[in-house]
Amino acid sequence: MTLLSLIIALLVEQVRPLPVQQFVIGPLKRLSAVLVQRFNDGRASHGRIAWLLVVGGGTLACALLHFLLWGLHPLIAFAFNVVVLYLTMGFRHESHFFTDIHLALRMGELDRARSLLAEWRGGQYHETSSSEIARLSIEQALVAAHRNVFGVAFWFVILPGASGAVMYRLARFLDEEWGMRSDAEFGEFGRCAAQMFGIIDWLPVRLTAASFSVVGDFEDAVACWRTQAMLWPDKGSAILLASGGGALGVRLGMPVHISGEIVERPEIGVGDEADVDSMQSTIGLVWRALVVCLLLLALLGIAGWVGG
Numbered sequence: 680m681t682l683l684s685l686i687i688a689l690l691v692e693q694v695r696p697l698p699v700q701q702f703v704i705g706p707l708k709r710l711s712a713v714l715v716q717r718f719n720d721g722r723a724s725h726g727r728i729a730w731l732l733v734v735g736g737g738t739l740a741c742a743l744l745h746f747l748l749w750g751l752h753p754l755i756a757f758a759f760n761v762v763v764l765y766l767t768m769g770f771r772h773e774s775h776f777f778t779d780i781h782l783a784l785r786m787g788e789l790d791r792a793r794s795l796l797a798e799w800r801g802g803q804y805h806e807t808s809s810s811e812i813a814r815l816s817i818e819q820a821l822v823a824a825h826r827n828v829f830g831v832a833f834w835f836v837i838l839p840g841a842s843g844a845v846m847y848r849l850a851r852f853l854d855e856e857w858g859m860r861s862d863a864e865f866g867e868f869g870r871c872a873a874q875m876f877g878i879i880d881w882l883p884v885r886l887t888a889a890s891f892s893v894v895g896d897f898e899d900a901v902a903c904w905r906t907q908a909m910l911w912p913d914k915g916s917a918i919l920l921a922s923g924g925g926a927l928g929v930r931l932g933m934p935v936h937i938s939g940e941i942v943e944r945p946e947i948g949v950g951d952e953a954d955v956d957s958m959q960s961t962i963g964l965v966w967r968a969l970v971v972c973l974l975l976l977a978l979l980g981i982a983g984w985v986g987g
Contacts, residue, residue, distance in 0.1 A: 680757055682976050684841075685832055688764035689969075696771035703766060704852075711856050721866025730853055730871045738838070738846040745840025756840065763841035767831050767848040773799075773823040780816050781958045784809055806936040814953035817961045818931050821923040822916050824965045825887040826851055829972065833883040836976065847883075850876045877915065884915045887968070888922035894967035895926020899949050910945040917947070924948020927964055929957040 697703070710733065718729040741763065749756040776799035783792035792812050793804040800819055804812065830851070834843030850872070857865075858873030892900035903925030904918060911917030911932070924931040928950035934943050951957065 680753075680760075681836055682973065682980055684757060684760045684764060685835065685973065685976075687761050688768060689770070689828075691761070691765055692768055692771050696775065697765060697769060699769045699772045703769065703848075707849075707852050708856070711853070715857075715868070719865065719868040721868060723867040723870040726857065726868035727871040729868075730857075730875060733853060734846055734849045734875070737849050738842045741845040742839050742842035745842065749840075760835075760841040764831070764835060764844055767841075767844040768827055770824070770827045773827055774820070777816055777820045777823075777958070777962075780812065781955065781962075784813060784955045784958070803938045804936065806939070808936075810952050810954060811935045813955060813958050814929075814931055814933070815935060817923070817927070817929065817953055817958060818916075818920055820961055820965070821891075821919050824968075825884060825919055828969060829887040829890070830880060830883040832972065833886060834879070847879060850879050880915055884918055888918045890968040890971055891919070891922045891926045891964060894971055895923075895964050896928055897926075899928060900925035903947065903949055907945070907947045911947060920947050923961075923964065924950075927957060927960050929953050929960070 714729045714733065718725045745756055745759060748759050776795055780792050780795045780799075783789075783795060789809055789812075792809070793807055796804050796807070796812055796815060800815065804815075807815075831844045831847050834847040835841060837843050838846065853869075853872040854876035856872075857869030858876060860869050888900075888904060892904070900922045903921040907921040908914065908917040911920065920931050924947055927948070930946055930948045930950060930952060932944045932947035934941050936942075
């Protein structure tokens with residue numbers, strides 16, 4: 680049932696992408712605004728309470744609802760899990776930007792590629808070269824694939840029903856909404872969100888990086904992971920980018936033109952300069968890694984069924 684739920688949710692999401700802003704991000708932003716208004720006095724302790732109300736409450740409510748629906752009929756609980764996965768994954772929402780940028784670069788439409796990248800990542804890229812666009816797109820795609828698919832799927836498998844998927848999605852949202860804020864007015868309210876997402880994502884991010892290594896150039900991926908991950912400020916993203924760059928045989932990071940400035944970044948990955956062909960390879964890497972994970976889950980299910 681777990682594997683089937685994942686496959687159906689992925690297929691439905693590919694055929695009919697969810698309007699994430701309307702059905703997920705919008706409601707969560709409104710909830711976040713209410714909690715910040717009521718709880719944020721600049722202290723980390725109140726941020727912890729608010730985080731527990733959202734993530735802990737949402738996870739517990741989803742688990743209880745799953746058990747209630749299972750008591751009515753397993754098929755109802757199964758359908759509920761598929762719906763929740765559909766709401767929490769959102770892979771197609773991110774991947775269509777990557778696909779459109781890839782096509783624009785392939786057609787030589789550099790201005791359109793810059794516009795799409797700005798819409799996807801934020802910022803301005805008027806002076807960004809085609810190689811820089813390819814590099815930034817690959818980086819964004821590797822991290823997005825983990826956070827929209829692999830991380831959600833990991834916790835869906837671990838916790839009962841779809842509660843793990845809800846926990847991961849809510850924790851990720853609060854990290855982006857609260858944990859990444861450093862302005863004085865917000866204070867220490869977001870510290871718990873950043874710390875807790877780091878804990879929740881610690882193992883999934885390493886398993887995703889390992890899957891990239893297995894389906895790509897294993898030796899280079901592991902070498903980059905071991906020697907370069909500490910160079911990047913965001914440790915979770917660093918592991919994904921180092922292993923992904925090594926697996927693809929492409930250099931990521933490095934200085935890029937963003938919003939009229941040259942942003943200095945360490946080199947990560949190894950091999951060739953990023954281009955349209957390496958973007959195509961990235962698509963293959965992500966899908967191969969996903970297939971391997973689904974096959975592994977299927978084998979574990981078979982082993983459990985035979986052992987039982």
